Amino acid sequence: MNQDKGEKYKDAYVVDGKLALPYQYFAGTVGSKFLIALRDKREILGVRCDTCGKVYVPPRQVCEKDFEDLGDKWVMLGNTGVVTNFTIVHKDDKHRPRKAPYILAMIKLDGADTAIPHVLEMVQPENVEIGMEVKAVFSSEPTNTILDIDHFEPVL
Amino acid sequence: MSAKRAAICAVAQLPFEKAIWHKRIQEMCFDVVEPVLEQTGVKFCKKPGDGGIRSIVTVSDDVFDARTISNNAIQDAVGAHNRGEDKVAMDGINAIAYAVSCILSGHDDLILLVGHCKESQAESRNMCTNLAFDPFYLRPLGLDFETLNALQARDYMAKSGVTDEHLAKVVVRSRRNAAKNPVANARDEVTMEEVMNSPMAYDPLRELHIYPQSDGAIAMLIAGEDRVKEFTGKPVWVSGFGNCMDSYFPGDKDLASNFPLKKAAKLAYRMAGVTDPAKEFDFAELNDAAAYQLPMWAEGVGLCADGAGGEWIDGGGMEKMNVNPSGGMLAGNPIMLGGLARAAELVIQLRGDAGERQVAGARRGVANGTTGAAGQLQSVLVLENDRAGR
Numbered sequence A: 001m002n003q004d005k006g007e008k009y010k011d012a013y014v015v016d017g018k019l020a021l022p023y024q025y026f027a028g029t030v031g032s033k034f035l036i037a038l039r040d041k042r043e044i045l046g047v048r049c050d051t052c053g054k055v056y057v058p059p060r061q062v063c064e065k066d067f068e069d070l071g072d073k074w075v076m077l078g079n080t081g082v083v084t085n086f087t088i089v090h091k092d093d094k095h096r097p098r099k100a101p102y103i104l105a106m107i108k109l110d111g112a113d114t115a116i117p118h119v120l121e122m123v124q125p126e127n128v129e130i131g132m133e134v135k136a137v138f139s140s141e142p143t144n145t146i147l148d149i150d151h152f153e154p155v156l
Numbered sequence B: 001m002s003a004k005r006a007a008i009c010a011v012a013q014l015p016f017e018k019a020i021w022h023k024r025i026q027e028m029c030f031d032v033v034e035p036v037l038e039q040t041g042v043k044f045c046k047k048p049g050d051g052g053i054r055s056i057v058t059v060s061d062d063v064f065d066a067r068t069i070s071n072n073a074i075q076d077a078v079g080a081h082n083r084g085e086d087k088v089a090m091d092g093i094n095a096i097a098y099a100v101s102c103i104l105s106g107h108d109d110l111i112l113l114v115g116h117c118k119e120s121q122a123e124s125r126n127m128c129t130n131l132a133f134d135p136f137y138l139r140p141l142g143l144d145f146e147t148l149n150a151l152q153a154r155d156y157m158a159k160s161g162v163t164d165e166h167l168a169k170v171v172v173r174s175r176r177n178a179a180k181n182p183v184a185n186a187r188d189e190v191t192m193e194e195v196m197n198s199p200m201a202y203d204p205l206r207e208l209h210i211y212p213q214s215d216g217a218i219a220m221l222i223a224g225e226d227r228v229k230e231f232t233g234k235p236v237w238v239s240g241f242g243n244c245m246d247s248y249f250p251g252d253k254d255l256a257s258n259f260p261l262k263k264a265a266k267l268a269y270r271m272a273g274v275t276d277p278a279k280e281f282d283f284a285e286l287n288d289a290a291a292y293q294l295p296m297w298a299e300g301v302g303l304c305a306d307g308a309g310g311e312w313i314d315g316g317g318m319e320k321m322n323v324n325p326s327g328g329m330l331a332g333n334p335i336m337l338g339g340l341a342r343a344a345e346l347v348i349q350l351r352g353d354a355g356e357r358q359v360a361g362a363r364r365g366v367a368n369g370t371t372g373a374a375g376q377l378q379s380v381l382v383l384e385n386d387r388a389g390r
């Protein structure tokens, strides 16, 4: 690492390091079903709380409002939805899924009450609009994460 | 015997900088512990019952330090060896509440609080905050605190009539105030034009709308009422605290609702006996990691009507209510210390030690701290001095 050291710090040493830990995350029983359906059937599943009626995606075991068990309350969601919010990412960083600039959008899938973030492509940044109809484009290679949807793009 | 009240008796801050690369975290901690010992004459406990510090509360984050149980590394520097220590891995403003809880419960009557964070050592702080998101649905999309804040900014600005020009006003004013704050990081003045021509980072947020990378450390001595006089003639009383958590998944919530801050403020004000926040505070410190958060948090703590952030800026609300005399988080505090630095400024102001940025006659102030992106956990602290008359 290069530092502007000057005389006072001429012997100061900064050691390069890395925090790296191969790791296995259990996806949970609910998450496993979601990820497998996404990967093998290209279906996007949510769960519905019978108490408050809210349809959650990504799915989860328990409604945070009602503590209702949602583990077997599956509903099939559409592969289409609308943009509810977006930002244009102008800065590159290693954890980001695309080279900048790209569009990170919040998308409410048809049949869901919550939105999911995803990359929006095939539209110029200046033409993105809240309320725009978009569809999921699935990845050709499995990732076992939400990136089994490669991106969303406008419905033409 | 447990105390009825607790006061902050001393505060020390290491001047915040973009990269304090030449100090290890241990030295940064020691550099704020030593002035607290000097200011108060307090000693570390050698024998039970000798009146010295026996309990230490620290603030740090494993990922920013790139070592797990990050508090282990600093035990000697904060005097915790052979004594009690607890770590708060959240915005350090919550550590004040933890310390006060220790005192009010009777667990101890004296707490040394020490927080540190270096944003500079990781290749990017956004890579650190990306790890706050779950590994299946959010992390792969590159979400981090800055991009999620940008999504909140878009929702909030639409709701409250806040424009690019309003954000520029917030940044210009932050720098002007920070120029008078010797510990602030970003102290160079900027013009409206410079802010409005600053490159877009994440629409609608420009680079100058986002707080600069920052390193620093803060220490405080907090004592129960019966012991305060041993350490200071200018105690700052902790009169209210509340916090509230929003949903984890960003798509589950209305990012512009402000509900966790409103609820945290309600809890803090009930404890402090505050009924009209717009009138009862002489000043406020709001934890604005990005410029839109200043008016948004002003709405949340009740300094400004809900949805009226834009008009409030136009009407001179920031100046009239003495918001962020320190320059705010926008002037540069590391993420773990944002709210703790806000609380530190409250203490300095309420002690009358703020020099040329002193709010005349300050008696009572409010600060907030945020943990997570888009104010996911909001914490509100009310502090006052003896002139508040309670």
Ligand SMILES: [Zn+2]
Residues within 6 Å of the ligand: A049, A050, A051, A052, A053, A054, A063, A064, A065, A066, A067, A068
């Ligand atoms: Zn429910």
